[in-house]
Amino acid sequence: MNVPGVFTALLAGFLSFISPCVLPLVPAYLSFITGASGAELASGRMRTRVLARSLGFSAGFTFAFAILGVIFSGGAMFVGGGNSAPWIGTVGGIVVIVLGLNMIFDLLRFLDADRRLIAGFSGRKAKGVAGAALLGFAFAAGWSPCIGPILASILLFAARQGDVPRSLILLGAYSLGLAIPFVAAGIFFDRAKPLLSFLSRKGKTVRIVSGSVLVAFGIAMAAGSLNSITSRAVKAGYLLQDFSSRAPLLSAFIGAAIWLASGAALYFPAMKKAKNSDGIEVARKKPSIRVILGFGALALALAELAGAFSLLGFVAGWLTFQGI
Numbered sequence: 083m084n085v086p087g088v089f090t091a092l093l094a095g096f097l098s099f100i101s102p103c104v105l106p107l108v109p110a111y112l113s114f115i116t117g118a119s120g121a122e123l124a125s126g127r128m129r130t131r132v133l134a135r136s137l138g139f140s141a142g143f144t145f146a147f148a149i150l151g152v153i154f155s156g157g158a159m160f161v162g163g164g165n166s167a168p169w170i171g172t173v174g175g176i177v178v179i180v181l182g183l184n185m186i187f188d189l190l191r192f193l194d195a196d197r198r199l200i201a202g203f204s205g206r207k208a209k210g211v212a213g214a215a216l217l218g219f220a221f222a223a224g225w226s227p228c229i230g231p232i233l234a235s236i237l238l239f240a241a242r243q244g245d246v247p248r249s250l251i252l253l254g255a256y257s258l259g260l261a262i263p264f265v266a267a268g269i270f271f272d273r274a275k276p277l278l279s280f281l282s283r284k285g286k287t288v289r290i291v292s293g294s295v296l297v298a299f300g301i302a303m304a305a306g307s308l309n310s311i312t313s314r315a316v317k318a319g320y321l322l323q324d325f326s327s328r329a330p331l332l333s334a335f336i337g338a339a340i341w342l343a344s345g346a347a348l349y350f351p352a353m354k355k356a357k358n359s360d361g362i363e364v365a366r367k368k369p370s371i372r373v374i375l376g377f378g379a380l381a382l383a384l385a386e387l388a389g390a391f392s393l394l395g396f397v398a399g400w401l402t403f404q405g406i
Contacts, residue, residue: 095259142218175304182296319401337393349376
């Protein structure tokens with residue numbers, strides 16, 4: 083197992099979170115597990131309860147995903163005679179490509195059948211952390227047209243490993259990618275609500291991006307080139323590391339420029355005046371989360387120039403690390 087593989091699973095979890103089938107329901111999930119209304123969540127007075135029950139909810143779906151990972155990897159070991167058979171990667175890659183294309187073009191209508199067990203909890207409140215965990219398990223057990231293809235891709239990748247511990251690491255990374263934004267959205271619901279609304283409006287774009295990532299991942303699986311991707315990533319990391327050590331000043335300027343560009347992309351659109359119900363532009367009452375992130379990027383750029391850290395050095399270190 084290598085870090086790029088774990089990062090892929092982590093990214094898949096995040097894509098599941100922002101998928102059109104999950105993101106719009108985040109306020110409802112938070113309300114179910116905390117017993118609080120949207121206004122109470124936005125007040126920020128229930129952060130301790132939200133944190134505890136969000137972690138319980140995350141533990142529930144993590145446990146369910148771990149069970150699926152063990153089942154898939156165990157099945158692959160049985161079929162492959164104890165080793166990951168080469169054809170498993172090929173077949174799995176083809177399936178992932180089909181699932182990715184379906185996310186983009188909606189080709190297979192039968193996958194649109196939404197069987198989330200979460201529907202059974204409609205109108206109920208989770209009782210304590212244990213109830214939140216049960217709700218998380220029910221969420222994971224359901225099959226949704228958005229989260230399903232992404233989860234299936236990670237499960238097929240886990241099956242290709244033919245090793246239960248590695249599969250558990252992959253599914254743990256996937257769960258972490260789904261859990262971190264969910265917990266953060268609960269704790270900072272008052273500030274995250276505009277961002278959640280923005281991502282919800284971009285549901286079609288999210289589907290296209292997620293589907294494209296799945297297609298690329300499926301092609302790599304089918305071609306058996308995942309290992310070569312890892313080796314190329316390591317070579318790129320060493321080249322980047324060598325460049326940073328040879329030209330530290332230029333490296334710092336490049337890193338600062340990246341931070342400044344990111345900050346500008348966040349700050350300037352957020353500074354446009356809001357419009358009221360009559361379409362008249364009005365001044366914003368408080369800075370949006372995009373403005374706050376924009377200033378955060380500026381601070382990181384200044385820290386980069388001051389030599390506090392190196393963005394390129396961090397990326398190089400991540401690419402060359404071969405733990406796990």
